[in-house]
Amino acid sequence: MVLCTKLHRLDLRSTFFTSLRPSFTPNPSSSVSPKTFKFRPTKITAQVSTLSVETSVKDPESDIESLFSSNTEEIDRKRSNKQSNTGASGISSGVKLENITKSYKGVTVLKDVSWEVKKGEKVGLVGVNGAGKTTQMRIITGQEEPDSGNVIKAKSNMKIAFLNQEFEVSMSRTVREEFMSAFKEEMDISDRLERVQKAIEGATEDLELMGRLLDEFDLLQRRAQAVDLDEVDAKVSKLMPELGFSPEDSDRLVASFSSGWQMRMSLGKILLQEPDLLLLDEPTNHLDLDTIEWLEGYLNKQDVPMVIISHDRAFLDQLCTKIVETDMGVSRTFEGNYSQFVEAKAAWVESQYAAWEKQQQEIEQTKDLINRLGAGANSGRASSAEKKLERLQEEGQIEKPFQRKQMKIRFPERGRSGRSVVTIKNLEFGYEDELLVNRANLSIERGEKIAIIGPNGCGKSTLLKLIMGLENPSGGEVLLGEHNVLPNYFEQNQAEALDLDKTVLQTVEEVAEDWRIDDIKGLLGRCNFKADMLDRKVSLLSGGEKVILM
Template sequence: MLRLEHIRKIYPTGEVLKDVNWEVKAGERVGLVGVNGAGKSTQMKIIMGEIEATDGEIIRPADLRIAHLTQEFDVVPTRTVREEMWTVFVEANAAQEEINEIQHKMAEPDADLDDLIHKLDRAQRKFEGLDGYRLESNIEKILPEVGFEIEDGDRLVSSFSGGWQMRISLGKILLQDPDILLLDEPTNHLDLETIEWLENYLRGLTTPMVIISHDREFLDRLCTKIVETERGVSTTYLGNYSQYLLQKEENKNAQQSAFERQQKEIAKQQEFVEKFRASATRSTQAKSREKQLEKIERVEAVVSDVRTLKFKFPPAPRGGEEVATITDLTHSYNDKILFLGANLQIERGDRIAFLGPNGCGKSTLLRFITGNEQPEDGSAKFGTHNIIPGYFEQNQAEALDLNKTVMDTIHDEVPDWENREVRTLLGQFLFSGDTVFKKVESLSGGEKARLALAKMLLVPANFLILDEPTNHLDIPAKEMLERSLKEYDGTMAIVSHDRYFISQVANKIVEVRDGELIVYNGDYHYYLEKIEQEKAAEKARLKAEQDAKKKAAKKAKNEAKKANKKKAATR
């Protein structure tokens, strides 16, 4: 259906893609993985025709329809949902506008009705030829499919959250009936509930897909094939993300074993050549083996993985048992109540992940705990005995001084350090060479996240407060952060939409629900089990209620019949 053959891409700054070869067939869901800067988005752009490859070719049918769902949802807030859906039908839209314009002119006092009637007839024929009247029914069908009520079609796009705006974008794409769907970081900025909905929805489609995502759980549940790009070269692995990791490790081990065996054999043959090169009786054999050594196809040693973060959080200073206390917390935003008498005790050793839909107040709660914001009523405060917080803000642009250089950002925090020490720390976070002199304002989202993490290491803390710490980090960087947090011996409060990350680092889940903080004393998998049990119990309760109502209605009906019979008998 679509194949990339020997794709190469060179920018003025250097070669990004060297030799990329992979394909997507009917029914496949391909995950593109690799570190930030590996060229994943470049491959998407080449497929879309937005940029040209330096070399190689894309093999595809001429009439192949490709649709692209980006992480910045392409919607206009002032349109209604139905109007936004209509925008995908460009030609039909133009024909409809022409019809509307002609009809408007026909209402004018001095209108040339004969001429306008002919124009209206032509415009309506054109609209019918574009199947315009069926398109409206297509929109009516797609609305409930992506989760909307029919009446939602008349609401403004701006009245919906980011997650629902993603559904509008997805609906627009599906209306185009694409042959291949390209998804570029589709889960960014979505809450867990919406991510799970998107996952399940996409699994139900038969449309082939190419997916770029740093969400390992998303890749695991969706992908049937993984294409890794490393050092400009692609490698294809069959299966989902977990299977790719296993295959990659097996391939590395097999390659290293083959390399070591070959090196041992080469050394043995070279020893023979050196020993008998000058021998009167065996020099011919020695020369023959030397020629064989020259022709042998060498197995390459396993190249160490691409450079990624290497760091540890400093040991946590000893603090009190009570790390933070939230008491009778009440707070609203505009007309929305976020917290209504919420309570929570955070104790030493807790590694809490706060869950809940976007806008429920998770980040606000962290700001209350740090004292960066004050609640309307109640309190959120640190414990009294030696609690030293370290705070990672969600929006790094606000947390870092944009006018400073990378070097100065660290140096100003530790003025006693020598340049060599600062460079060593920055090197662990992949800032090397002249990149340490870049202004913070010119850094990418991932670079800002790495710099903020580096800054956190400068002061030992015993209570890490992390608001979306994995945003903008690639998968290897996320894995390093997970390892560091697992080794960290302090307390943590985390807000994250990365399910895999949560499952790796949290030992307690707190869900923000209906203004309360619901505590689950276990990890993420324990939380999922409990949620399923709660849903099952609620389902059983509703069924019991319905059965009781039916039983009561039946009883009332029977009693009414008896009463009517009795009444009839006494007449």
């Protein structure tokens, strides 16, 4: 659906939005890349869920015994090496789900989920909010256990990396340090080698301690060779330009980059671990258009098996080789990208419905035959017909394809507004000494739908807050239309304000004090909250369901 029927292209990179200007004066002969700009207005939070990304920090003055490898550590390492040679039967790469079921507090989320992803494939997991897409990812990573069914992995010690919409990075590290943190074991060995070497230099008068330290140093050197410690720096140096970072970026702090560039760091740390499977949960949320386009291109070049959850249809079209839809707890696999899936799904529904109708006609005809042959000399034929009916109803029953109703939202009638809705005149706004909005002018009229675009951190949300009066401009003015204009604002993270202990019905009742209970239930029904969901706690809803509830 085309949202912007009459589109004003308000580009925040134009002359009146100047927050992207660097805080230094560049050499006139040098070009300035967007990644070098300093962002102040956007507070960036992050999380990366990869396996083993945090670098352990040791106290250099800790007890001397902490320098020596424990027996348990050696046993775990040997067990890990042994496991790396054993694989799971049935698949050569990736992962396979077989007949997975999962329920939460009596509510069945998954009841028959089977699909697989192999090397070179990029699988898009799609389905309505609450269908169990993220649950399947958590089952793959081992964060949750299925009630029944099997998760078959190509090898038992498979490296599974999970990139979600929150990127965890350390703001105090440099870019190179952030990438190096992906090598937890390697960095730990390097740190211990350095500390053992210093301890050897200070143990010249204790021959017994000297001997133990030399043995430990020899052990660590062998471990360093086994994990290719010498290759770590080379791998980071090779990957950085592939992700768009220049050599000069190595010593810059992570905090000086926008969230889009921090996403590249998070993705880079994952790829440095050389995962056997990459899971991406809404990776494009909060990214600007340029960064999304870069991410599409970069992921397309990777042949590691990928599973992607996204509501961005264009993103799924560009990347996916296969779509797995989960509906009513059951999964179905369709070859191709999202657009091809939509066509194939429509054809499947049409074919399934025709087969269901044909079977229903056959059942009715068989029932009619039984009624006509139920007595006398035809009882034998009637008995055969009854067996046929039983077989149709129990063994070969074709399910009627479920046609999900479209969500319908009707806003309360408030009457027609005046022609002028919002007028912005010479608007100025900034943080401290940095000007973010510089003499902005904009007119919004009744019926218009306007897209505000621009790089991450350039002030798009700030502009909306200025219109709503949540921020005060340092200059200029925002004028709302005088006739029948009621502004409202849905924030990016507004769903986080929900009370998780309340039920779905209680949440809406709280803000709809003058509504009849039947009207509230009707509203929730139009938003696809079925009757059995009204008493469900908000904490049990999916992220998308929380947004709809909000």
